[in-house]
Amino acid sequence: MGAIFLKEIKSFFNSMLGYVFCAVMIILIGIYFYIYNLSYGYPWFSYSLMSALSIMMFATPLLTMRSFAEERKSRTDQMLLTTPVRIWQIVLGKFLAYAVIYAIPLLVSCLCPLIINLKGSTSYLKVDYLTIFTAFFFGLVYISIGVFISSLTESQIIAAVGSFAAVFLLVFWSGLTGYIPNTVMAAHIGLIVLLVLACLIIYALTKNGIIAGAIGGAGFIALLVVRFAKSSLLSTWLNAFTDKMDLSKPISNIAYYNLFDISGIVMYISIIFVFLMLTVSSLNKRRWS
């Protein structure tokens, strides 16, 4: 695992990609910091960071598109998979390397709250640092999704476009889900779609059609029962789900409302875990098909 981790970091700084990523992130954070905090004298750095983080939509694919697509294309995956290294070690080694590279601009941005503190009388160090802390996990969620998408294809371009689309969807999630019609029928259909997705994921992870089918069937019947017994529950559930899946919520809670959302961080970590697991199983599946 250590070898793969080091190799990834080295190859990032050999190929300029690492420098480009760090430079773009730092420049954007710097611009927002200059405008919001230094020019307008706004005491919260968290606002600037939140605005700068929108660049992750473009920066994530930059970081993750190569991860597995390139290995597959150049056949180096044959080396990784025929040496005594476990697949989860390969995935984790790569993911940790991206995490370290992503942490570099965030570490640099740790200076900004201090600069505000030096210049002005009011500063909110605790909120600012907790925002940076949350932003770290927030970015890792995007990265884990990017790694997973890269493991599905051998084309870096498809991987990049795919991760861009996925991150785009997440960024505009709350805006998009606002357009779901507020009827029982729509809620029912929405929940069935989610159920099918969940069953597919279970199937991908366990390779057990019976378990996935049984859960799907049971869920389907349960939804039907609920629809005729208490139909209002359906839209409540769908709303609760879309609300929970709004990944930007924990980070905006701390940045805008000064609420440190531990459950949100736990959710980030769980999503990261799920996508890394999916990456492992997608690599595994390729060997068997």
Added chain:
Amino acid sequence: MIEVKNLVKKYGSHTAVDNLSFTLEPGRIYGFLGPNGAGKSTTMNIITGYLGATSGDVIIDGHNVLDEPEEAKKCIGYLPEIPPLYTDMTVNEYLHFAAKLKKLPKDKSEDFIEQAKEMAHVKDVEGRLIKNLSKGYRQRVGLAYAVLGFPDIIILDEPTVGLDPKQIIEIRDLIKELAKNHTVILSSHILSEVSEVCDYVLIISHGRLVASDTIDNLYKYMGKTSELEIQAKADEGSFRNAIAEVPGINDTECKTEDDFVKATIDYDGKDATLEAVFYALAQSRIPVYEMHKITKSLEELFIELTADTKEAE
């Protein structure tokens, strides 16, 4: 030692490897032969754990590739068809990375890397980026990776592709050298290479094992009567008359070209018959310009064996 039991690999409805079973003893060089798409690379990929089999087992030095992948993979050095090289690394960086992946003991890995570089003759390019190396050198770096740490079993998929004749000879010598302490499996479509290097040949066709034996035994399998080719200065009639009385001749085919007759004689394979033909022609005062035995080459054997299975289907 490698034991392959009832190996099956299906890609959708296409069966790439069909119930393959064999056992490979240590200290030998095995040649994997087969036409394109016969399942050679697939079989090698399954043995090395890169691909999973649809059914069947591969047991390497007592470790099942499926149940104990780490132990099994530690015994194998593998050079795939396309060498798995990180082109943005130098040769040294690459081999150090490979040593870590192979989990070689840290105190010995320097020595192993030096030995591998010497064996594969890549010492003079050790500091260069792999992307700047020629195909032949890349192949050798791949070979250095395969032999790194001297695993018990070394599997080479078409190791001489892209090399010049001198390098091919070097690599053949290297393979023979390795075989003193290791089991070497190599696949090749160059038959002369297999017949020169390998002790033992496995011929695969349509995912099935059609022959597995030493090269000498394979020739014996053919069981065909021998053939003799003669070019002599005579017309067909007198030539046929001259050898008509020789015992041991089954059949004679003649072709006339200008003053010469070119005959292919199917005989019983005994040296006495050869001599009798010679003396018979000499007695009839027919000058012989050329006379040689035709031995079946591995090519013909190969075509014959792989064609048989097609007919059987």
